[in-house]
Amino acid sequence: MSLFTITTNCLLSLLGGFVSLKLIQEYIPIFIQRGHYGNDQCKVSNAPIPEPMGVITAAVYLIIMFIFIPFPFLEWTYTERLFPHDKFLAFLSAIISICTAILLGFADDMLDLRWRHKLLFPTLSSLPVLMVYYVQGSSTTIVVPKIARSIVSFLGFEMTTSLDINLLYYVFMGMVIVFCTNSINIYAGINGLEVGQSLVIASSITLYNVIQLYRLQDPIECYYNWLSIYFLLPFITTSLILYNFNKYPARVFVGDTYCYWAGMTLAVVAILGHFSKTAMLFFIPQAFNFIYSTPQLFHLVPCPRHRLPKFDSKTDTVGMSFAEFKKSELNRFGQWVVTILSTIGLLFKEDFNNDGEKWIRLNNFTVINLVLKFVGPVREGTLTKLLLLLQVFSSILAFIIRFFLARILYDVVL
Amino acid sequence: MSLFTITTNCLLSLLGGFVSLKLIQEYIPIFIQRGHYGNDQCKVSNAPIPEPMGVITAAVYLIIMFIFIPFPFLEWTYTERLFPHDKFLAFLSAIISICTAILLGFADDMLDLRWRHKLLFPTLSSLPVLMVYYVQGSSTTIVVPKIARSIVSFLGFEMTTSLDINLLYYVFMGMVIVFCTNSINIYAGINGLEVGQSLVIASSITLYNVIQLYRLQDPIECYYNWLSIYFLLPFITTSLILYNFNKYPARVFVGDTYCYWAGMTLAVVAILGHFSKTAMLFFIPQAFNFIYSTPQLFHLVPCPRHRLPKFDSKTDTVGMSFAEFKKSELNRFGQWVVTILSTIGLLFKEDFNNDGEKWIRLNNFTVINLVLKFVGPVREGTLTKLLLLLQVFSSILAFIIRFFLARILYDVVL
Numbered sequence: 001m002s003l004f005t006i007t008t009n010c011l012l013s014l015l016g017g018f019v020s021l022k023l024i025q026e027y028i029p030i031f032i033q034r035g036h037y038g039n040d041q042c043k044v045s046n047a048p049i050p051e052p053m054g055v056i057t058a059a060v061y062l063i064i065m066f067i068f069i070p071f072p073f074l075e076w077t078y079t080e081r082l083f084p085h086d087k088f089l090a091f092l093s094a095i096i097s098i099c100t101a102i103l104l105g106f107a108d109d110m111l112d113l114r115w116r117h118k119l120l121f122p123t124l125s126s127l128p129v130l131m132v133y134y135v136q137g138s139s140t141t142i143v144v145p146k147i148a149r150s151i152v153s154f155l156g157f158e159m160t161t162s163l164d165i166n167l168l169y170y171v172f173m174g175m176v177i178v179f180c181t182n183s184i185n186i187y188a189g190i191n192g193l194e195v196g197q198s199l200v201i202a203s204s205i206t207l208y209n210v211i212q213l214y215r216l217q218d219p220i221e222c223y224y225n226w227l228s229i230y231f232l233l234p235f236i237t238t239s240l241i242l243y244n245f246n247k248y249p250a251r252v253f254v255g256d257t258y259c260y261w262a263g264m265t266l267a268v269v270a271i272l273g274h275f276s277k278t279a280m281l282f283f284i285p286q287a288f289n290f291i292y293s294t295p296q297l298f299h300l301v302p303c304p305r306h307r308l309p310k311f312d313s314k315t316d317t318v319g320m321s322f323a324e325f326k327k328s329e330l331n332r333f334g335q336w337v338v339t340i341l342s343t344i345g346l347l348f349k350e351d352f353n354n355d356g357e358k359w360i361r362l363n364n365f366t367v368i369n370l371v372l373k374f375v376g377p378v379r380e381g382t383l384t385k386l387l388l389l390l391q392v393f394s395s396i397l398a399f400i401i402r403f404f405l406a407r408i409l410y411d412v413v414l
Numbered sequence: 415m416s417l418f419t420i421t422t423n424c425l426l427s428l429l430g431g432f433v434s435l436k437l438i439q440e441y442i443p444i445f446i447q448r449g450h451y452g453n454d455q456c457k458v459s460n461a462p463i464p465e466p467m468g469v470i471t472a473a474v475y476l477i478i479m480f481i482f483i484p485f486p487f488l489e490w491t492y493t494e495r496l497f498p499h500d501k502f503l504a505f506l507s508a509i510i511s512i513c514t515a516i517l518l519g520f521a522d523d524m525l526d527l528r529w530r531h532k533l534l535f536p537t538l539s540s541l542p543v544l545m546v547y548y549v550q551g552s553s554t555t556i557v558v559p560k561i562a563r564s565i566v567s568f569l570g571f572e573m574t575t576s577l578d579i580n581l582l583y584y585v586f587m588g589m590v591i592v593f594c595t596n597s598i599n600i601y602a603g604i605n606g607l608e609v610g611q612s613l614v615i616a617s618s619i620t621l622y623n624v625i626q627l628y629r630l631q632d633p634i635e636c637y638y639n640w641l642s643i644y645f646l647l648p649f650i651t652t653s654l655i656l657y658n659f660n661k662y663p664a665r666v667f668v669g670d671t672y673c674y675w676a677g678m679t680l681a682v683v684a685i686l687g688h689f690s691k692t693a694m695l696f697f698i699p700q701a702f703n704f705i706y707s708t709p710q711l712f713h714l715v716p717c718p719r720h721r722l723p724k725f726d727s728k729t730d731t732v733g734m735s736f737a738e739f740k741k742s743e744l745n746r747f748g749q750w751v752v753t754i755l756s757t758i759g760l761l762f763k764e765d766f767n768n769d770g771e772k773w774i775r776l777n778n779f780t781v782i783n784l785v786l787k788f789v790g791p792v793r794e795g796t797l798t799k800l801l802l803l804l805q806v807f808s809s810i811l812a813f814i815i816r817f818f819l820a821r822i823l824y825d826v827v828l
Binding site: 027030031034035036055059062063066067069070073083085086088089092093095096099100102103106107110111112120121124125127128131132135 | 441444445448449450469473476477480481483484487497499500502503506507509510513514516517520521524525526534535538539541542545546549
């Protein structure tokens with residue numbers, strides 16, 4: 001009977017992709033006519049590019065999910081002879097978080113919301129998901145790594161193999177949601193990158209779910225992984241269509257709407273699927289990009305308004321973009337960060353004189369610029385491919401950590 | 415303990431009103447700067463009016479509801495010693511429908527969606543609410559009026575006092591949702607009318623809930639009425655603030671966002687509160703407006719692009735707007751409609767000659783123009799007040815029908 005639900009899900013996902021294709025084509029002229037477009041700053045031509053097209057695919061996704069939801073419950077009610085209320089709760093809370101994320105993203109695209117409003121909204125809208133997690137009586141226990149226990153017992157204390165961190169676990173999940181919704185939005189700016197990275201992460205999680213379905217026999221564990229697959233397949237098909245329009249050279253822009261939608265979808269499947277720690281492994285480039293960005297985000301180092309790579313119209317390539325400022329503007333902590341990063345090769349640094357004063361030129365602190373530091377000016381399409389390749393490699397690394405390294409660190413690995 | 419939840423709800427509702435006030439003031443310049451404004455066609459001045467400001471209050475409402483939801487469950491878990499899954503389902507499904515309605519409205523304001531997309535979305539997004547209704551094992555039985563039973567028994571058949579109409583009941587509820595989300599949107603166009611009518615309806619429903627709480631002792635019936643109150647109070651306070659900005663002379667426009675949000679909120683409380691038939695009584699002016707509009711909506715009578723009342727800048731008043739067309743454009747069915755309506759005084763009709771051909775001039779088929787037919791040109795502020803007064807009278811009528819007339823028609827009235 002599971003076959004029935006997954007077949008329905010696959011068919012609806014394909015339908016979602018098809019409808020997305022048609023609607024994007026239909027709404028491209030409408031967006032432009034209504035003035036919802038941007039200009040591609042890494043192109044010679046100045047043609048208007050409709051934005052945010054992510055709202056169309058997101059709306060299709062929601063509709064597909066609304067149509068899909070009754071099917072697994074037909075199956076469960078049939079096999080379990082009882083309607084599974086808490087599974088229904090999981091589905092509904094996931095839809096709420098995703099829908100509010102789409103609304104937030106779309107409002108941000110249209111109104112340029114303030115940062116404090118943008119951080120508050122996903123935090124609160126994820127409350128239902130966390131409540132459902134609580135109501136399901138889900139575990140807030142983490143397994144303690146062997147090495148930590150060895151250290152503790154070496155110090156003369158006893159420690160159990162697992163530790164219930166309770167409320168802290170909810171704080172962690174809340175942070176997962178805020179991190180996911182924002183990290184894709186920050187790691188963005190060149191054609192195809194937002195959708196591309198989301199596709200790689202979503203496919204990796206789906207692969208992980210399939211592996212777990214083969215490995216584990218426990219019906220609850222299997223349900224968690226099915227739940228994730230049900231939410232991800234329509235996401236993947238609709239995103240694939242959008243990627244086709246957004247890849248270099250972009251015919252549409254996806255907007256913050258897409259980034260929030262994608263981030264929230266990935267976050268809720270991770271939480272409701274009970275594999276949030278594993279899911280974080282697939283966000284290594286995003287996490288690195290966030291950490292690498294902090295010196296500029298927290299203004300230890302001056303931050304220009306835009307940190308996109310610099311376009312050279314003569315060669316049709318993109319290269320590093322720079323932050324240039326007087327050396328005296330840098331406080332001591334900022335100096336340390338710059339010295340350390342440039343010493344280990346993770347920062348381009350150049351001193352120069354301007355009007356008799358000492359100035360400094362640094363590449364902007366994003367992974368995009370960091371990659372450009374190594375591969376020099378390249379065509380934008382090539383850059384996207386390189387970054388997506390990096391994402392694929394980090395997914396492979398994540399699988400290695402999850403399934404091989406974890407055995408060394410822990411006694412039990414689910 | 416119910417006191418605890420309702421106190422929290424009241425406090426959060428007040429907070430919601432306060433935050434709405436601050437945010438509307440904060441976002442008015444942002445809307446204008448980003449080009450999201452309209453011009454008031456019934457004013458001498460051509461100042462830009464920010465639109466759709468409804469999205470701000472709707473977002474505040476959602477946030478207030480997210481914060482509120484845990485409280486009743488604290489209470490219920492405490493008193494019932496068990497977490498009430500199906501009550502949580504009701505809350506979540508309501509939030510989903512409301513959130514998707516807001517998203518739809520906002521997208522419509524921004525993108526001018528096509529009609530077929532606008533009808534499909536609320537229908538599908540209300541599926542979770544209907545599923546929850548089904549899962550709760552709620553009744554799909556209607557009580558048969560005495561008179562119908564008398565007729566049937568007169569014909570020699572037996573008929574029970576109640577009839578299970580099953581699937582038809584779900585069709586009815588789906589229609590309630592589509593009707594509510596669209597009827598406010600259609601009965602709109604002058605300062606303060608959208609918010610004003612929603613406030614009258616929401617207050618009437620709240621009053622109905624309070625009356626029922628006094629009359630009924632059954633805990634489930636009481637829960638239904640509390641549920642409705644919990645969703646309506648924050649709606650009323652945030653809408654009141656918005657009304658203050660939107661009333662004549664309007665400083666903000668509320669947009670389709672507000673109309674869809676208001677309509678869906680009223681529809682879901684009616685369904686999940688199990689009083690959808692009573693709730694429909696509070697929509698009498700909207701229903702009449704819809705029925706009265708049908709000749710133009712279905713193009714039996716030519717329909718101009720805008721049917722707003724006509725502004726006279728010399729006297730600063732609004733009067734009827736007209737549809738003018740050649741008499742030959744009217745088919746036979748259209749002719750009947752025009753003849754009947756103008757005979758019973760519900761339509762202004764004037765014949766005139768133009769270039770030797772017979773033309774006809776009719777007021778546009780909306781309740782706004784119909785009222786103007788009787789009260790002649792008036793100031794816009796006065797017109798809104800008249801229409802809202804009409805709404806209040808129809809609410810009084812609704813209470814009379816519900817609590818007095820129903821006794822005559824039915825044996826049992828809850």
